[in-house]
Amino acid sequence: MKIFSKILAGLLVAGTALVAEAQQTDSLIIRKLYSEALSNRSSYEQLRHLSTRIGGRLSGSVQAAQAVNWSKAEMEKLGLDRVYVQEVMVPHWVRGEKEEGKIVPVKGKKVAVSVCALGGSVGTGKKGITAEIIEVKSLAEVAKLGKEKIAGKIIFFNRAMEPSHVSTFHAYGGAVDQRSRGAIEAAKYGAVAVIIRSMNLALDDYPHTGAMRYDETVAKIPAAAISTNGAEFLSHRLKDEPGLKFFLKQNPQTLPDAKSHNVIGEIKGTENPDEIIVVGGHLDSWDLGQGAHDDGAGCVQAIEVLRLMKALQIKPKRTIRAVMYMNEENGVRGGLKYAEEAKTLNENHIAAIESDAGGFTPRGFGIDGPAKHIKQIQEWKKLLEPYGLHDIGPGYGGVDIGPLRKNSPETALIGLEPDSQRYFEIHHAASDTFDKINQRELALGAGAMAALVYLLSEYGL
Structure with missing residues (x-):
């Protein structure tokens, strides 16, 4: 019995050492993700173009079509494993x-x-x-x-x-x-x-x-x-x-439905490619402003997650997709289409993260999913708290990722939760313009999403 106890104790010590080593590695990678996000202005400049050169992107509009082409080209520049569009018919209302x-x-x-x-x-x-x-x-x-x-x-x-x-x-x-x-x-x-x-x-x-x-x-x-x-x-x-x-x-007038697209970029997983992690925002916006916070910020943050993986040469174990959804504002057709296609292809989405609450300072994540998954993500809190992510727990995922729930009750739907105090001053108004964006707050949001995506890719759910 003494020999058995010594063996067991030795295994526990070794296991604890391995866990500590893994946490140290994770902490270092997350630090690098944030450093790269905060040091590089690419997402900010992307949002400048989307907001000021293209502008408001109501579904069915010329600007929405321009945004589809632009976001596809931006992801193609990253050298991803796959970039493609997903056709979707959307409402076409004009003011x-x-x-x-x-x-x-x-x-x-x-x-x-x-x-x-x-x-x-x-x-x-x-x-x-x-x-x-x-x-x-x-x-x-x-x-x-x-x-x-x-x-x-x-x-x-x-x-x-x-x-x-x-x-x-x-x-x-x-x-x-x-x-x-x-x-x-x-x-x-x-x-x-x-x-x-x-x-x-x-x-x-x-x-x-x-x-x-x-x-x-x-x-x-x-x-x-x-x-x-x-x-x-x-x-x-x-x-x-x-x-x-x-x-x-x-x-105003309601015209016949128009053809548009979701835009999707993908990095294939090295060990569990059939387990998919989605990160995204919605490409459409209301027509009064420039759609900078709602939801240009979420789109460029999602693209930035993939750029960060490529820049740091991180090879994720699970497949990561950035999805630019079309038509969140007046129909959710893009989110419904993505979930429909995923079901047809029998795809396994273990988690989906949406950024659709503005590009303000991130405070945490709201999680809609099984209690065991919420608990697991909360166990990563020590790795995320140094970056201001204190509020991690049950919450709301997002409009566009919501339809994935019908495919699987096990999918964790996760919403990035920024500071919300200023959001409704510009929400759906002409005041939602690029000058309201702070470059560092935007980058912190991208870093937060990249850190969680990295952990999900490493350990799954």
């Missing part, structure tokens, strides 16, 4: 001429306010719509008012995002139903249009667009966002002058 919104008092001059059509909205016609406007705070309040009070009027949804939430995404989730379903609920009771307070915690003059929905069982009525300053001003005027009218003019 048309600049929208107009005006407060129309009983007496006095009309007052212009900043508005923009919500994505997918119908138009008002060339003459616009003028009608009495009623302020509400919720969808339930519309139902309570009923048809008698709503028919023929414009409904103004003015529920602000809750500022007390530390996570601005929680605040967004608590307010966005009025944008997505407001037109449906108002139309049930005869409203002629809806005006939605922008999903923005700040007070400014930028209206924020975003996707909205219709229901085929009720009339399709125009839906527009109003800036937060405009919403505050309109609300005060309504208190002083009940019966106030509002003028809205917008003429």
